[in-house]
Amino acid sequence: MILVFGATGQVATELQRQAEVTALGRDRADLSDPQGCAAVIADLKPHVVINAAAYTGVDRAEEDEALALVVNAAAPGAMAGACAHLDIPFLHISTDYVFDGSGTQPWQETDPVAPQNAYGRTKLAGEQAIRASGARHIILRCSWVFSAQGANFVKTMLRLSETRDALNVVEDQIGGPTPAADIAATLLALAEHMQTGAAGGTYHYAGEPHASWAGFAREIFSRAGRDVTVTGIPSSDYPTPATRPLNSRLDCARLASDFGITPADWKAGLAAVLKDLGA
Template identity: 75%
Template sequence: MSILVFGSTGQVATELRRQAPEATFLSRADADLSDPDACAAAIAAHKPDVVINAAAYTAVDRAEEEEALATTVNGDAPAAMARACADLGVPFLHVSTDYVFDGTGTDPWQVGDPVAPLGAYGRSKLVGEEGVRAAGGAHAILRTSWVFSAHGNNFVKTMLRLSETRDALNVVEDQIGGPTPAADIAATLLAMSAKMRAGQGGGTYHYGGAPATSWAGFAREIFTRAGRDVTVTGIPTKDYPTPAARPLNSQMDGSTLRTDFGIDPPDWRAGLDAVLRDLTV
């Protein structure tokens, strides 16, 4: 099975490269997502069996000032990819986000719950979801949350960096979600790809780490497992203002992914241990 991956250096793309080195990976130089037509042309030229989009505009705060660009990258490009895949008759897998929801309530989000993004990033990702569905081909949209790995910029690496010079930190405690290892997202995408190539599954799915925790709880676990003596004080979101609003509730119900593909939520604590080993802390 030939797999074409958009993205080469991001967290999920890096893990896909580790797990499927035989796949073809397109960097920004190969296919710039700010040029949706070029992305579609790349698919037509490669003629793969499966396409995975692991590239995105992920600067949540900057998106408030660059919504047009974010929408092109996160919305128009995936839609163009999905149409190209539909023309070839091959499955298209696309990574989306909990940010399509408004974060209200306390129950995990179901796939069919109403979407209501709080900011530009979430709106741009929702445009992508709608475009992928509208293309009419075999597709899977995988909404995930709080991605972390040993690569790129993420919460784990930020906490470890801060712990080098500080022994106490204030971290938001009223945002609840599931930290999700990029390695598990990659493995899930590959497993889904194989089954979708065989005609199984398709639609929108949720994939978030378990058990649910807060950012403060996540930080405490990072420091404990890394052997760092750092005191974490939980604070409310209002005490840590950001240009873009964050969902308070990012819990994701993964029951449809289990039903269609037999995939359960990952234990983020095991994933954290693996990341810490990678970072040799």
């Protein structure tokens, strides 16, 4: 049995579409109760656990860091501890926000971490708790996740295009848009590797080619046939409570080297999502 924490989120939804999994929503496993999550693992005794749930409100976390820390750090740490006790693999999704966003080179797994916002700090604390648990694990850092479910950039752009024919979109933040479907497929493949003895560790997985948010928006409108003019603006013209990294590029070479899993083709993933949405 593959036990998935999360039921309605973007990656959790895709995991359920692609495989037979037992997915737990908040009604059965609330990440604000870390020991309750650990107890579920002890009770169900799955073959592998995937944590696809998190506190993802980046701006909201600036004022609610205590709760974000429980959900993003204490809960994964407790889950990993339960997995260590049962000697089963634990897979967890993390983020490029653990880095400071400087420079222009894609971040490698071994680069120094220095999160610039509360969300990034809580996700880094989750990574540290998992490593300290002794569990056989994979931490998969991803960026700019999108799908036909939930709240994400693609759906926001499509919604805005219903009433706007021109938009200002940030152009100095660069990253790899990543289809949730590809993250789910990668997690399932890694779960198989872990069950057959793979060592695990920390890996990066994101889409290519790298793009700015403005470039991403232009591709969305082009493929959806929406006549919207996108003007690129600097981040300073669009202030938010949480600082966003300018450089969200992730180097995915280690995942390709160890497991033969190559970066997602986000443009193909976007076409699939637009088809799902009927856009």
